[in-house]
Amino acid sequence: MGTGRAAAIGGAVALVAALGVAGCSVGPTACTAIGWANGVEVTLLGDTTDVATVTACGGAGCEPPAADDPPPFPPEADPGHTPTPVAGGDSRTLYLGMDTPERGAVAVYDRAGHVLTEQSVALRWDSPHDAEPCGGPSSGRVTVRLPASHG
Incomplete structure (x- = not known):
């Protein structure tokens, strides 16, 4: 049972990490550090x-x-x-x-x-x-x- 629980926890950590990285960009566009003056x-x-x-x-x-x-x-x-x-x-x-x-x-x-x-x-x-x-x-x-x- 210990191996199943470790696998489930490892999978949950991987899922949270993947969602966290995916949450850094919205849609297919990632804006670089940009700036301009109007x-x-x-x-x-x-x-x-x-x-x-x-x-x-x-x-x-x-x-x-x-x-x-x-x-x-x-x-x-x-x-x-x-x-x-x-x-x-x-x-x-x-x-x-x-x-x-x-x-x-x-x-x-x-x-x-x-x-x-x-x-x-x-x-x-x-x-x-x-x-x-x-x-x-x-x-x-x-x-x-x-x-x-x-x-």
Whole structure:
């Protein structure tokens, strides 16, 4: 009887171990350790002559970083701080991490670090990887109107 009991216990341990390993992945897809940063294209409309820094944050009621806060990504990984001219202003891409919040905020600073404008914004996202089991980066867009220059 001892041999039967040992075999039953051994079988139960093997079954639990197999279920534990199988429980680590859902379905046929096992996602590797992945990460990405979702980019938001911020279009500034108006006179951008005095604009030095643009920052953004994601989430309702969030506070955009100050002009002198360290960037969330190393400069070499974040080419978005270089503005691209567009009709009536310029555009740049900022990165908010892996979230796709519906609301956020954008702050625009001059060279002295003074706020030119800070606005709560609705973020519109394109998420081409939504149907993929492991997801992927999304891109958002927002337009910010700059106040008229006082000069």
